[in-house]
Amino acid sequence: MFAGKRHLDDSALIRRYLADRGLEALEAADESLLRHLVQCASCEARYIAIQRVFDESRDAAVDAADAAFPADRLAAQRERILRRIDAQYDGPRVIPFPAAAHAAQVLPPSALVRRWVAAAAVAGLIIGLTAGRLIPFSSSTSTDARRQPGAVPASAARPAPVMRSLHEEPVVDEEQLLFDVDLATAAPRAAELRAIYAFTLEESRDIPVRTVKH
Amino acid sequence: MAETSQPAPSARGAEMPRHETATLGRPAGTVSEDARRVKAAVLAGQRDKARDAFADLVGGYQRQATRLALYLLRDVTEADEAVQDAFVKVFTHIASYREDLPFEAWFTRILANTCRDRKKARRRRERWEVIGLDRNPEYGGRVENAPALTANPEEALLGDERRREMLKAIDALPERQRTVLLLCHAEGQSPRQVGELTGLNESTVRVHLFRALRKLRMALEGSRVRR
Ligand SMILES: [Zn+2]
Numbered sequence: 189m190f191a192g193k194r195h196l197d198d199s200a201l202i203r204r205y206l207a208d209r210g211l212e213a214l215e216a217a218d219e220s221l222l223r224h225l226v227q228c229a230s231c232e233a234r235y236i237a238i239q240r241v242f243d244e245s246r247d248a249a250v251d252a253a254d255a256a257f258p259a260d261r262l263a264a265q266r267e268r269i270l271r272r273i274d275a276q277y278d279g280p281r282v283i284p285f286p287a288a289a290h291a292a293q294v295l296p297p298s299a300l301v302r303r304w305v306a307a308a309a310v311a312g313l314i315i316g317l318t319a320g321r322l323i324p325f326s327s328s329t330s331t332d333a334r335r336q337p338g339a340v341p342a343s344a345a346r347p348a349p350v351m352r353s354l355h356e357e358p359v360v361d362e363e364q365l366l367f368d369v370d371l372a373t374a375a376p377r378a379a380e381l382r383a384i385y386a387f388t389l390e391e392s393r394d395i396p397v398r399t400v401k402h
Numbered sequence: 403m404a405e406t407s408q409p410a411p412s413a414r415g416a417e418m419p420r421h422e423t424a425t426l427g428r429p430a431g432t433v434s435e436d437a438r439r440v441k442a443a444v445l446a447g448q449r450d451k452a453r454d455a456f457a458d459l460v461g462g463y464q465r466q467a468t469r470l471a472l473y474l475l476r477d478v479t480e481a482d483e484a485v486q487d488a489f490v491k492v493f494t495h496i497a498s499y500r501e502d503l504p505f506e507a508w509f510t511r512i513l514a515n516t517c518r519d520r521k522k523a524r525r526r527r528e529r530w531e532v533i534g535l536d537r538n539p540e541y542g543g544r545v546e547n548a549p550a551l552t553a554n555p556e557e558a559l560l561g562d563e564r565r566r567e568m569l570k571a572i573d574a575l576p577e578r579q580r581t582v583l584l585l586c587h588a589e590g591q592s593p594r595q596v597g598e599l600t601g602l603n604e605s606t607v608r609v610h611l612f613r614a615l616r617k618l619r620m621a622l623e624g625s626r627v628r629r
Pocket residue numbers: 194195196224228229230231232
């Protein structure tokens with residue numbers, strides 16, 4: 189094209205910036221733009237100024253976001269996530285079906301009281317299921333109220349964020365979401381799902397009550 | 403198991419540096435490798451191994467995840483919770499993670515959907531509310547209290563002022579332009595990825611991005627001229 193006839197306007201410089209960032213593809217016709225920038229010191233200076241402003245604004249946005257989440261907040265976030273994962277593991281382990289022959293082996297032999305609590309929790313769960321009232325917010329009732337003295341694991345005894353998020357999580361929506369997202373359309377899932385079932389014993393949505401622990 | 407059996411302060415001291423640098427400087431594909439390790443351990447029934455690998459995965463990606471959530475939700479508490487929810491979903495459904503695809507793409511979609519659900523819920527709660535960078539006291543406060551990035555106090559003051567101007571200019575953008583700008587420009591997501599995250603088509607994303615930068619340019623040029 190005809191490079192150098194006129195100075196580049198801001199739009200052209202912005203397009204160049206986006207191209208440099210890999211966010212926009214310059215077309216063949218834009219060759220003139222590139223040539224002009226190389227040949228025109230004035231436009232090149234303007235481009236460098238624009239580039240600097242945009243880079244600074246990017247850094248400002250990133251720094252602002254990072255400042256909102258300092259290291260201790262991230263550490264607390266990670267801890268909560270891991271506790272929720274632990275809760276998923278612990279739930280089915282400690283709330284076995286009362287009729288299951290091996291149930292007694294899962295609970296410590298001395299934990300007679302806890303066994304009763306577990307049985308009561310399961311009974312409550314069954315009643316809830318039967319009544320069709322197993323809705324997400326039903327599990328957001330006070331965790332502490334259901335937690336028995338002495339049944340709290342050591343890790344939960346220290347001051348820490350309450351694990352309310354798991355209870356509040358709309359697990360049914362989550363399932364829907366995951367299917368909507370359709371993350372693994374091509375993968376044959378049956379074997380994997382069987383494996384994860386075996387691992388966790390129950391899928392998470394089936395274990396809204398999981399607060400009775402060793 | 404070691405991580406939750408440690409109080410938060412020591413966990414921070416022992417692990418954050420690794421994760422801080424990890425997020426910024428870990429080689430591409432490391433989180434995908436972590437995700438593969440989690441999946442393998444889960445499928446093998448190795449609980450502790452799965453948990454440890456998952457802790458690495460969270461530590462390696464939570465900073466970026468949190469920024470994404472913040473850009474989408476513009477609320478610190480909600481972003482925090484959305485990231486937690488998304489990671490828990492990842493673990494719960496790790497068996498369906500396709501190892502041939504980058505973990506980031508999988509996770510980002512889960513996170514974006516989680517954020518979208520939260521946004522919908524918030525809109526139902528507070529139909530009128532638009533939380534902005536400089537209007538959200540928590541966000542704004544944190545920004546102002548952030549440590550200066552330059553050693554020279556005068557430069558730091560000038561730098562802070564400039565940064566505030568920039569944040570204000572970003573905040574003044576129309577919502578879609580701002581979201582696209584933050585995701586593409588700040589976070590480096592491609593217009594296609596942002597299209598998938600936001601439900602906009604790719605060319606619309608490009609248009610929003612271009613317009614956002616043009617407005618930003620005008621706003622910041624104006625403020626520079628006025629000074
Ligand atoms: Zn020129």
